[in-house]
Amino acid sequence: MGRHSLPDDRAARPAGPRPPRRRGVAIATALVLTVVAGAAVAVATGALSSGGACADVPVRLRLVASPDIAPALRAVADRARADRVTSDGRCLDVRVVARDNYRVASALSRGAAAPDFEIWVPDSGLWVDRAESVGDAASLTPAGNVALSPVTLAAVPATAAALGWPRKTYTWAGLTTAAAERDRRLLGAADPARSATGLLALTSIARSSRDGGPGGDTRAAATAKLLSQRVTDSDGQVLRTLAEDDSGAEKGNPRRNEAVLLSEQAAFVHNSGGNGAASLQLFYPTDGAPALDYPYNLVDESELTTDESRAAMRFMALLTDDASYRTLEDHGFRAGAADAPVDAALVGTAGGRAPQPYDTDDARPPTAEEVRRTLGLWTVTVQSARLTTVVDASGSMEAPVPGRGGQSRMDVTKASLLQALAQFTPEDEIGLWKFATRLDGAKDYVKVRETARLGDAAKGGGTHREELSDAFSALEPVPDGDTGLYDTALAAYEEAQASYVKGKFNAVVLLTDGTNKDARSISRAALVSRLRALADPTRPVALIGVAVGPDADRAAVHEIARATGGAGYEVSDPGDIQAVILQAIMAVGEEKP
Structure with a gap:
């Protein structure tokens, strides 16, 4: 284990979007390099400008995004239109639409019809792998990562206190076992077949269970069975299963979950809601919190015009400026360059507290084999x-x-x-x-x-x-x-x-x-x-x-x-x-x- 960052140790360790992942598929590498290099030259020479006059006909792009990050991307796109940000002298007009990640991945993998969008930002590279898993898949060209959000276990205050929050720390296997060991502690999750949060969490639980010694697969299967009894279709729905206050099961709320597998960003939004719901408190397992990584992908890049390709890269560059970072952080996402410190206020609002570790550097991303194994485990369990x-x-x-x-x-x-x-x-x-x-x-x-x-x-x-x-x-x-x-x-x-x-x-x-x-x-x-x-x-x-x-x-x-x-x-x-x-x-x- 490496050293963990803590909310009161803000500058200790960097956090931010990871570099684009290497994918085991053929992509138009030369074309990507040409687009990126061209965009860099254009920025240096002023061809991609911010503000000022622009041509009558804008460059229009359609961006499909994970529902959680779509509002933040829409805000950046709105700002770009208001500020008359240009690409090669033409105004940049990006329209952001929210769509379920698993539905987009399924449609792209079938390749039955041309996609009606040029850019896709799912919440995890897992969906890109899923989209590319079938031979008919649409072509996806990675161009970076937009944001980051660790996957955690979120608990209502009474349950968090019973688990020893914030002083007591756990591995993934130990945490989920403790969270569900008594009937009154009801643990929920989004369907790992439809939620990257659910899949990353279950994969981490399975790995942690196997690392715990003989019988690990049996323990992982037991956890999967437990989760399958209280699963929802989406991350948004799993939040709605939580106890609406801190009464839990002991005060007439027997079917409400008291703990859920959740992203830090989703907990941030929940705790910022001001709707009277109990504030969630987060556990970041000591064997590493995997992260949603929001990859930015050009869709069927070879079919885009040069203007569209350059404009898509221009928007990606825009997402890395200070104003966009502030927008993403305002929506609960970790954003910034590789050496940017973790925003202690963001983590605190989401429910993180020292000494809970929340640095994602210690979490080894799951391998493709681990993900397939987890999906298989989930299938035969559910x-x-x-x-x-x-x-x-x-x-x-x-x-x-x-x-x-x-x-x-x-x-x-x-x-x-x-x-x-x-x-x-x-x-x-x-x-x-x-x-x-x-x-x-x-x-x-x-x-x-x-x-x-x-x-x-x-x-x-x-x-x-x-x-x-x-x-x-x-x-x-x-x-x-x-x-x-x-x-x-x-x-x-x-x-x-x-x-x-x-x-x-x-x-x-x-x-x-x-x-x-x-x-x-x-x-x-x-x-x-x-x-x-x-x-x-x-x-x-x-x-x-x-x-x-x-x-x-x-x-x-x-x-x-x-x-x-x-x-x-x-x-x-x-x-x-x-x-x-x-x-x-x-x-x-x-x-x-």
């Missing part, structure tokens, strides 16, 4: 799944996987499926098909195991989970077998629709490393048409397609999946299948109203 797993068993699955010591695609696929299986509960239902060409007479597919509850007893003894594990382990490529993709996809989807179970997440998970090679099968166009006709919003079954390796028909996988309301994914290494399945379940499931 909603049971009914999955028909359909595995390509064609001869090409014998091909070795680079860097895997001679293991074949099938070997690595089986290991990844077994890892995924371990994530599901006894209530989840999973089945297994395999396919190649003409495995069963004229059929390209064979049903290896029925889709059934993992906890059910198997006919030969043991459980369905054990039976399925043996079936995964026994999968082998069919010598000289080709890929009968289209007929298999249709048959598996038809059966999944016919055996739909209400109240569960129903899906077909289709894994393939090739292209359809059955000349007698249904055509791709006919398959897509048939799947669209079968898809029923009252009985939703998503087809999740995973194209494995360089020879897979990625375009077909994406088109087939989209026809059902599902999603297509690509993995170069079959070892990533387990993570993608859990990610896909969460991504597709979150689109439900």
